[in-house]
Amino acid sequence: MLAAFRESKLQVATSTLLATIMQFILLIRFMHLTGQGLGQAGGVTGMVPTFALMYVPVMFMPFLANSLLIRTFIQERASGALMSILATGINPGILWAMKTTAIFICCYIISLAVLEIDVLVMIFLFKLPIVFSITNVFLITVISPLAALAIIAVVSFLYWTVRFGYMFSGLFPLIVIVVLYGFAITQPSAIELIRGAMTVTLVSGVIVFVCGYIISKTSRARLLGL
Amino acid sequence: MVVEFESVGKQFKKLKALQAVSFQIMEGEVLGFIGPNGGGKTTTARLMLGFYKPTEGIVRIFGRNPATEFHRIGPLVGAMLEQPGIHDGLTAYEYLQFYGGLFRMSSADCEARSQELLKLVGLSDRASGLLKAFSKGMRQRVSMARSLLNRPRLMILDEPFDALDFESRRIILDLLPRLSKEEGTSVFVTSHNLAEVEEISNRVAIIKQGRIVAIDKMESLRKQVGSSTLLVVSLARDYPKEKLEQLVPHAEYRRKDRTLVFQLDTVNGRQDDLLMHLLKSGISINSVDRQSASLEDVYFELTK
Numbered sequence: 001m002l003a004a005f006r007e008s009k010l011q012v013a014t015s016t017l018l019a020t021i022m023q024f025i026l027l028i029r030f031m032h033l034t035g036q037g038l039g040q041a042g043g044v045t046g047m048v049p050t051f052a053l054m055y056v057p058v059m060f061m062p063f064l065a066n067s068l069l070i071r072t073f074i075q076e077r078a079s080g081a082l083m084s085i086l087a088t089g090i091n092p093g094i095l096w097a098m099k100t101t102a103i104f105i106c107c108y109i110i111s112l113a114v115l116e117i118d119v120l121v122m123i124f125l126f127k128l129p130i131v132f133s134i135t136n137v138f139l140i141t142v143i144s145p146l147a148a149l150a151i152i153a154v155v156s157f158l159y160w161t162v163r164f165g166y167m168f169s170g171l172f173p174l175i176v177i178v179v180l181y182g183f184a185i186t187q188p189s190a191i192e193l194i195r196g197a198m199t200v201t202l203v204s205g206v207i208v209f210v211c212g213y214i215i216s217k218t219s220r221a222r223l224l225g226l
Numbered sequence: 227m228v229v230e231f232e233s234v235g236k237q238f239k240k241l242k243a244l245q246a247v248s249f250q251i252m253e254g255e256v257l258g259f260i261g262p263n264g265g266g267k268t269t270t271a272r273l274m275l276g277f278y279k280p281t282e283g284i285v286r287i288f289g290r291n292p293a294t295e296f297h298r299i300g301p302l303v304g305a306m307l308e309q310p311g312i313h314d315g316l317t318a319y320e321y322l323q324f325y326g327g328l329f330r331m332s333s334a335d336c337e338a339r340s341q342e343l344l345k346l347v348g349l350s351d352r353a354s355g356l357l358k359a360f361s362k363g364m365r366q367r368v369s370m371a372r373s374l375l376n377r378p379r380l381m382i383l384d385e386p387f388d389a390l391d392f393e394s395r396r397i398i399l400d401l402l403p404r405l406s407k408e409e410g411t412s413v414f415v416t417s418h419n420l421a422e423v424e425e426i427s428n429r430v431a432i433i434k435q436g437r438i439v440a441i442d443k444m445e446s447l448r449k450q451v452g453s454s455t456l457l458v459v460s461l462a463r464d465y466p467k468e469k470l471e472q473l474v475p476h477a478e479y480r481r482k483d484r485t486l487v488f489q490l491d492t493v494n495g496r497q498d499d500l501l502m503h504l505l506k507s508g509i510s511i512n513s514v515d516r517q518s519a520s521l522e523d524v525y526f527e528l529t530k
Contacts, residue, residue, distance in 0.1 A: 081313055084305065087303070088300050088301070089296050089299060089301055090300070
């Protein structure tokens with residue numbers, strides 16, 4: 001990841017800016033959806049604007065991850081770096097997991113910065129009340145990124161295992177954005193939130209495990225495109 | 227026995243890349259693997275690294291099947307592949323640290339070893355420089371350092387001399403025989419560069435169209451082609467190949483050097499008669515010399 005950031009600062013910056021703009025447009029849409037409406041309090045999360053922030057990581061992170069994956073994976077394969085790494089005897093599944101985790105952590109750190117910008121804009125520009133509670137913060141900083149991890153894992157998996165997978169794997173983050181765009185927000189109850197959080201955690205874990213397992217069983221020749 | 231290939235074949239759809247390839251590499255031995263483009267050199271290297279499974283036969287590295295057990299073999303192997311496999315955004319030092327992590331080396335050991343190897347390959351003053359700025363030769367040197375990081379018992383080098391500058395080439399040429407003698411490291415090296423392979427190898431294997439044509443020590447290979455000594459007649463100017471073939475059918479005409487090359491045993495003491503025959507036929511001669519058959523001579527003789 002260090003190499004990718006050093007080599008593609010402009011690409012990272014551009015991708016970050018695009019993702020920020022995109023998720024911001026969606027945030028504004030969420031804030032205008034009926035359910036509770038703007039400025040109304042209710043439910044465990046407090047208000048719709050606060051609740052809408054939960055969707056930021058899941059929209060932003062996969063989009064940025066895809067940009068980083070394009071750079072790192074294709075370049076490593078073309079330069080022979082991936083072949084050299086696999087020649088050390090490392091399990092391909094573990095290697096995949098390490099790289100995907102590194103990308104996830106980088107995207108997570110950037111998304112936290114973007115979230116701060118969102119909060120400041122919502123408070124000072126749109127004069128919206130943002131209510132921070134333990135539940136809100138937990139949803140925004142843990143559960144939502146876990147959902148993003150699942151999408152990043154699938155995108156990364158496609159890069160590694162499907163020939164020319166990079167040509168269509170970028171669709172996944174866009175699909176997420178489109179689905180969320182059409183998603184009507186209603187304020188969930190506490191039980192629904194807990195169930196949702198547990199489901200996201202479990203599903204993300206299963207997806208990451210299954211992807212890693214399949215890659216560990218995939219021949220190295222196939223992973224290298226030989 | 228470190229490496230064992232037993233009647234190995236490898237088929238890719240319609241292409242038979244390797245056919246009935248058999249050889250062994252012992253501990254501390256340097257085996258040079260030479261052949262034309264598409265001959266099967268890289269396929270052999272990749273079979274050793276477990277990237278391919280053989281279609282026929284058995285491949286064993288340290289007694290294990292590399293296709294299924296490379297996780298056990300990898301820590302014992304140092305590989306320098308046809309592409310250096312460099313991460314442009316890292317410094318030389320960070321690059322070695324990264325691989326040290328993959329080999330699960332301790333930080334202290336990795337740091338000491340990285341410094342040692344960068345000094346060995348003549349790049350200690352460039353340790354903090356980004357690899358992006360390195361020349362091809364420097365990248366190959368970093369790649370060599372990386373392949374030595376884990377103190378391998380077997381080195382697999384695919385075209386290590388490719389596009390190298392003189393200095394880089396000399397570093398590798400000096401290093402490999404020293405490794406095999408002093409540390410008992412076995413080396414498998416493929417190359418087009420016959421002179422370098424001849425210099426460092428204990429044995430040489432010649433592969434053509436997926437088959438091993440010959441495999442032996444250099445001196446034995448020279449005897450296989452008839453004589454280890456050649457008679458080299460340097461001509462004053464260029465002559466039509468057909469005329470020369472008619473005059474001296476058992477000679478090899480090398481247009482580039484304008485030389486006629488004879489196996490000394492085919493001349494058989496009739497050197498003076500031969501030269502008179504050429505002169506009477508109007509062939510102008512600059513000089514006559516005796517040379518030992520080089521690997522290049524052996525290669526062309528065995529692969530024609």
